[in-house]
Amino acid sequence: MYDAYSRTQEVRALSEIVGRAGLTGIDLKYLDSGDIFENQFLKQSNDENRSLEETLSRAWDVLSTLPEGELTKIKEKNVRQYYKGTK
DSSP states (O other): OHHHHHHHHHHHHHHHHHOGGGSOHHHHHHHHHHHHIIIIIIOOOTTOOOOHHHHHHHHHHHHTTSOGGGOTTSOHHHHHHHOOSOO
């Protein structure tokens, strides 16, 4: 997730230079993934008590917004088991 979010930040910086229209389709997916990461994974109210299972499920929700081929730093068996996107 750290790697994907790092790429999101790079794409955000690039979009400030070339604009959204100058980005590739995969760049746009990273922008969307970054927004989902911030809004559904990082943001947590003070009284919200997520279990480890819920946290991992949300992580896979975020990662599954990216094409499966972009998840190169995750073991293939884990991708096969938990990836929720289009295969």
